[in-house]
Amino acid sequence: MSFDVDVKKTLGHHVVKARFTAPAGLTVLSGPSGVGKTSVLNMMAGLLRPDEGRVSIGGDILFDAREAIDLPAHRRRLGYVFQDGRLFPHLRVRANLLYGHRLARPQYRWMSLEEVVSFLGIGHLLDRWPNGLSGGEAQRVAIGRALLSGARALLLDEPLASIDPARRGEIMDVILRIRDELGLPIVYVTHDPAEADRLATRRVEITPSSL
Amino acid sequence: MSFDVDVKKTLGHHVVKARFTAPAGLTVLSGPSGVGKTSVLNMMAGLLRPDEGRVSIGGDILFDAREAIDLPAHRRRLGYVFQDGRLFPHLRVRANLLYGHRLARPQYRWMSLEEVVSFLGIGHLLDRWPNGLSGGEAQRVAIGRALLSGARALLLDEPLASIDPARRGEIMDVILRIRDELGLPIVYVTHDPAEADRLATRRVEITPSSL
Amino acid sequence: RERGPLVLAAASLQEALTAAADAWAAEGHAPPLLSFAASSALARQIEAGGPADLFLSADEPWMDAITAKGLVRRGTRASFLTNRLVLVAPASSKGMLTIRRGFPLARALGAGRLAMADPASVPAGRYGKAALAAMGVWPTLSNRIAAAENVRAALAMVERRQAPYGIVYETDARATRAVRIVGVFPDSSHPPIAYPLALLTRSTHAEAEGFRRFLLSPKAKAIFHRYGFGAR
Amino acid sequence: MMLSADEWDIVRLSLKVSLAAVLTTLPFAFALGWLLARGRFPGKLLLDAAVHLPLVLPPVVIGWLLLLAFGPAGPVGGLLERWLGFTVMFRWTGAAIAAGIMALPLMVRAIRLSIEAVDHRIEDAARTLGASPAYCFWTILLPLSLPGVATAFILGFARSIGEFGATITFVSNIPGETRTLSIAIYSALQIPGADAAVWRLALISIGLSLGALLISEALSRRLRSGRSGHVL
Amino acid sequence: MMLSADEWDIVRLSLKVSLAAVLTTLPFAFALGWLLARGRFPGKLLLDAAVHLPLVLPPVVIGWLLLLAFGPAGPVGGLLERWLGFTVMFRWTGAAIAAGIMALPLMVRAIRLSIEAVDHRIEDAARTLGASPAYCFWTILLPLSLPGVATAFILGFARSIGEFGATITFVSNIPGETRTLSIAIYSALQIPGADAAVWRLALISIGLSLGALLISEALSRRLRSGRSGHVL
Ligand SMILES: Nc1ncnc2c1ncn2[C@@H]1O[C@H](COP(=O)(O)OP(=O)(O)OP(=O)(O)O)[C@@H](O)[C@H]1O
Ligand SMILES: Nc1ncnc2c1ncn2[C@@H]1O[C@H](COP(=O)(O)OP(=O)(O)OP(=O)(O)O)[C@@H](O)[C@H]1O
Ligand code: MOO
Ligand SMILES: [Mg+2]
Ligand SMILES: [Mg+2]
Secondary structure (H helix, E strand, C coil), X not given: CEEEEEEEEEECCEEEEEEEEEECEEEEEECCCCCCHHHHHHHHHCCXXXXXXXXXXXXXXXXXXXXXXXXXXXXXXXXXXXXXCCCCCCCCHHHHHHHHHHHCCHHHCCCCHHHHHHHHCCHHHCCCCHHHCCHHHHHHHHHHHHHCCCCCEEXXXXXXXXXXXXXXXXXXXXXXXXXXHHCCEEEEECCCHHHHHHHCCEEEECCCECC | CEEEEEEEEEECCEEEEEEEEEECEEEEEECCCCCCHHHHHHHHHCCCCCCEEEEEECXXXXXECCCCEECCHHHCCEEEECCCCCCCCCCCXXXXXXXXXXXXXXXXXXXXXXXXXXXXXXXXXXXXXHHHXXXXXXXXXXXXXXXXCCCCEEEEECCCCCCCHHHHHHHHHHHHHHHHHHCCEEEEECCCHHHHHHHCCEEEECCCECC | CXXXXXXXXXXXXXXXXHHHHHHHXXXXXXXXXXXXXXXXXXXXXXXXXXXXXEEECCCHHHHHHHHHXXXXXXXXXXXXXXXXXXXXXXXXXXXXXXXXXXXXXXXXXXXXXEEEXXXXXXXXXXXXXXXXXXXXXXXXXCCCEEEECCHHHXXXXXXXXXXXXXXXXXXXXXXXXXXXXXXXXXXXXXXXCEEEEEEECCCCCCCHHHHHHXXXXXXXXXHHHHCCCEEC | CCCCHXXXXXXXXXXXXXXXHXXXXXHHHHXXXXXXXXXXXXXXXXXXXXHHHHHHCCHHHHHHHHHHHHCCCCHHHHHHHHHXXXXXCCCHHHHHHHHHHHHHHHHHHHHHHHHHHXXXXXXXXXXXXXXXXXXHHHHHXXXXXXXXHHHHHHHHHHHHHHCCHHHHHHHCCCCCCCCCHHHHHHHHHCCCCCHHHHHHHHHHHHHHHHHHHHHHHHHHHHHHCCCCCCCC | CCCCHHHHHHHHHHHHHHHHHHHHHHHHHXXXXXXXXXXXXXXXXXXXXXXXXXXXXXXXXXXXXXHHHHCCCCHHHHHHHHHHCCXXXXXXXXXXXXXXXXXXXXXXXXXXXXXXXXXXXXXXXXXXXXXXXXXXXXXXXXXXXHHHHHHHHHHHHHHHXXXXXXXXXXXXXXXXXXXXXXXXXXXXXXXXXXXXXXXXHHHHHHHHHHHHHHHHHHHHHHHHCCCCCCCC
């Protein structure tokens, strides 16, 4: 299974353009701040509508401007860890984690709450409200929520940005395991060369394009 | 001028405790996710009231539980870059940057809008609303806003987390210049060892404490 | 408990009609349901097809209006009560005035206003305006009126000394000790003040006609009399 | 303060009318608030204006319009009666309709304000987790706009308790059916010297809504506990 | 639709009364909304309840209470008159007071809802930049709660245009002073066969508030442009 992306979108005066294939394995998406990495992930996830182009995964067309195909976000089955957290403030951590899990068909679920909780080290947070969490705690919960949703591909936008080195190593191990055992395409945005070196099976550089 | 911090605060079941001195120069505050780094900065800034202890800067007492001193946040003159951005959504980037600058007495201002804009590379963003900014763009604006406020010390909570390596290097250079030329105490939270190695003149580790 | 006929009645009849209905119920009949509101509101409810049994209006025009629409049972309409129009002042006031042609009401008001029901729309106000016109003083008073939503509100203004004088029905003036009657307008100075009643076309209640007859009976008249109404 | 049996009846009726009004209006108010906050369609401004009508026109006019529509001779009322054998004229259900209509604009505005304050990025996150628009609505948008729903509830309830003009015009002032607290207060105001009764009834009204307020504040405090503010 | 000179006068008066009511009430409403959203003090619940009173009690009762307070014999009215030679009885200023009081609870609730939705962390950021609580209020809290202020404005304006019961009870129905659109409509409703006049006046009311709505929506659209949602 592989992700094929070819999109173009004008945001204000800025043009975001990307064309790449992300096969099973981990594709690191990099590029200067503001170049459009998050926008590309949003277009893949169905949260931002490209002006032109096509997004498909394993032959399934998610978006095609010419054929007027635009699969809504909730049918795309992509696990997305946002750059800005976005936990559900009215649900406790446990309910946040299980939100997508409950919606996924059982055969699609490839991870259990227990596993996620143990490797993210968030067992003590399960009954807490998102509001009091530290930056790193919230980020870990967001990662867990995406992993539990039974997605067929992952979109991770600087997922380890505010996580301490020790925990970061553990989480990277799990991401490696997912990458190697499940054969999912993982698109991973990071600015950290060390992270990229350790995780990437493929690298894509988004470059600024002018009108 | 130096920061003296000795605080204790119970948050839910968690106890945050820290005691350190941050002299002129850059003190890196580290510790595992959720240990209380952000909480310590909040207590220094006057946004979270310690249960016990004392915070002073250059002999000026900002907080003293026993003497019931608690200087309000707006009189502390500390430039704070938050882990979670917090730009003013109803003001354009320029007005965000100038918010604290206008409030500072002229003799306290040690940086101009032009300088900040040029080294953060945000000149093209000045007339934009915060809402459309990318993660890294927003973070740079937040850094600029704090630097422009004429503060007598800086509190930086993972300020470079979502900024690309090229820009990161430039910003670190400026922070080094500020550190060395202005002799301000800078308290800097980061999980990145490379950042810490390059910037720190002093390191403080916050460790979990039990009740 | 059995439900008596539904009677829609002008608000100013509230106390007297309640007493009459009690007397009727005391004779062993089911107590009528009495709904008091402005005559205009009640008439509109009847026009809209509201299933009521009796209508007691504060003046003739609204009864005319529903009669014209065929909503009144033929031969059941009767003007059964009369009232008088009086000039009142707060009980504590001293001024003396005699109602006659050209009497100096405007001067007596000083800087104050004359409280009365809205002369443009409310029945009591229209009678009052006619009476003042007949006395030849309306031109000097027309811009000195405090027009109230109904008679009772006008009365309240005098009771609370917001207005030095007011024009209300005799029945209203008699119901409170906070005002004194300065004078009575002659019956000839305004159209006859008559409260018509009628059985409605949509009436289905078996005792509706009985209650109507009771209201016209000497026994009921005595009750209304106690509250200051005249009866025909 | 001990209530008489009559007063208890009035209280019970007022509670029934107000709760029925608010609870049945709530879903419509939410739908309208949502449409006005999120929808883009031609005629949105007209819908917006229509929702405000009960606020802009004097209540008696609304009552009259309801009478024209829901009266047995009106288009809606006629259908209701012919097809369902159901009439709202002179019934508590009519009073609830009047109260609900009068409360509608307040409720819609409060809910709309809350929906507009919901961060749509939270909803986006739910969508990527597989939530259909409907599921997203129930699990994210609705709970996050509960402050507006709570405000809508309390404003609507208070407005219903205080509603009088539309009710008396539409369904009259019938003891046990449409004579709510506010109408009872109005009636008492019509009787000179009945100030004590007015005060009693007014205090009861105040007590009722104080109770509703207490409950709603307690609920929304529980709701907010531990989860105020947005999360990184 | 051409308006007659009389109708123009009524429209002008209604606009004057409503705008005066809303604009003078706005600062009080904001202060109260802020206190109720942010304050912690004993008696907060009582204040909350007091703010809701004009909603809970029938408007005529509020008018009556205003009469007691502001009438020449009342505590406030007496002082106003003795010290400032200023009376609101039978004046358009009194109508504005009545309208403002009736609009108050709606305005307070809308503003409170908006203030509660402001993320206090944004204010914290302003504090660290040297903003005193007062400066923070003007530059952060107030602008961020503008949606609530806009809603308060439009609800208050609409409520003022529609206000009738408290106004007529408090300051009567005096052409050119207190005879607002709603009161004129009410008067016309009292007269059999004056339905055409009622419709005309009602349409004018609707037009006025449609205008206000258009303006407020246009303003708040400009306000929102480009800056919806919270920022990382
Ligand atoms: N409404 C808008 N008007 C103008 N420019 C916009 C608008 N919305 C987004 N942009 C611009 O589009 C660009 C792409 O943003 P995006 O968030 O995708 O960047 P990014 O590569 O993820 O950056 P970062 O690494 O900082 O997160 C940014 O320069 C942003 O300023
Ligand atoms: N209301 C609360 N109830 C319980 N625990 C709380 C509450 N508020 C904060 N905490 C806990 O206090 C601890 C300190 O949080 P803080 O944000 O200071 O951590 P941090 O060191 O900055 O972490 P990070 O590196 O992840 O940002 C966290 O474990 C957090 O869960
Ligand atoms: O009883 Mo009336 O209808 O107020 O004159
Ligand atoms: Mg990004
Ligand atoms: Mg932190």
